[in-house]
Amino acid sequence: MRVQRPKPITEQVSDILRQRLRNREYPPGSRMPSESELALELGVSRATVRTVMAKFATEGLILRKQGDGTYVNERIRDVDFRYGGIWDFSRLIEDNGYTHSIKTLLVEERNPTQQEAQALGLDGNTAVINLQRLFMANNQPAICTNNAISRSFIDVNIDLTQFNSQLPIHKLLQEYCHQDIAYAITDIEAKSAAAPINAVLRRSADTPLLQLTETFYDKVNQPLVFGISYFDQAILRLRLVQAWG
Amino acid sequence: MRVQRPKPITEQVSDILRQRLRNREYPPGSRMPSESELALELGVSRATVRTVMAKFATEGLILRKQGDGTYVNERIRDVDFRYGGIWDFSRLIEDNGYTHSIKTLLVEERNPTQQEAQALGLDGNTAVINLQRLFMANNQPAICTNNAISRSFIDVNIDLTQFNSQLPIHKLLQEYCHQDIAYAITDIEAKSAAAPINAVLRRSADTPLLQLTETFYDKVNQPLVFGISYFDQAILRLRLVQAWG
């Protein structure tokens, strides 16, 4: 276990303001206190407040008007909506108004597929750990994910049957591989899914699925995880907020 | 015509550094000059350089390592890749390695559909301008877009036949409506497209399409444009880069 430093001030400010937004202490559509007021109240510099506000603005959470003030965007419901940052399927399900749970379908060690080997930069003989999971929304199957991690990242002594597969992928990597994800590249496609996928999602084959193909990298550009996920659109919406400035 | 202020310094710095990255003056994978060096060289403060670098980092363009340096991410090819910011289909096509052109299929004034009226907050009697365009990649149809703008935004004297529909949507709004887009909400879905869409995209009906449903808003949260777009996946890939921090 590592010694915990106190959180950076910007993060603390961010937490406080997110909390107030979630509690509707600053109601949707209303004008927030000015940056100077917030800085004074929280005992930090205006620059620090502005750093946080800039992040909120790119998420579309607030609308800033020069010469006027900063307003809470009533169109963005969930304060935890994330723009930037890797997608967290558990949160995505919660954001859509469901309670989530994770069902582990498979944990196995096997040789990589050709696609996995290419994405992870492996030769065909290096094994991968394959983790297949089903994200449930109100106990209905919503997302089916398949993640491959190079076997060499994981301590050989780990008992796969004891694997805590409830964690989001970046936590899994921290826990079992001591690796931090720096960024991800995601391809979004519309697919007619194969029969097995339709079976686990309990859906008919006539409507197409959203397929996300993700590769996660660390700071030295080493590929960590390759994953393919399928979305059931009957339950979930994939929604982006894109802000200018 | 409005008087042009000189560009903000951060934007000038951003332009210069993007240029150098594009020219491979800072080659992919190499270490960039330190923030202090850049600040000194460009005659700006380190904070200004950091503002720009932070933006690049969220785009995945660079990888910053504390105690070491800043490295050019060789996995992100095109320097103009945008994360955050509204999607510009013309640029998206160029990013995929094609030359783009725009074919205007239709410019008409009509009553809004129910979906358009709801998104734009109109009653059924307020007309909209409907703009249907086809974005071509190497003269092949790649994206079919359909945008509805409230008629009341546009000068009644504008001759629709003279409409310059070559512009991206945010430029169109500036030009003809004097409105600035602040943010957009986009839903991404996999669809089996209707026959007319398949016809204009010259594709068979057996493979699904990506459908983007976008609504654009201004700073006072007024809906400006509602649009539905279809992607031909055989030609284009919808790819996101998501970075942490």
Next chain:
DNA sequence: TAGTGGTCTAGACCACCCT
């Protein structure tokens, strides 16, 4: 130990909106 990026401050000036 030297140099890098990470964090934060205090303060200045500007453009803009409201009244």
Next chain:
DNA sequence: GGGTGGTCTAGACCACTAC
């Protein structure tokens, strides 16, 4: 005119990495 967000600076200190 007074207040707001937008921009930029100079400088301080910290955490971390490479050497």
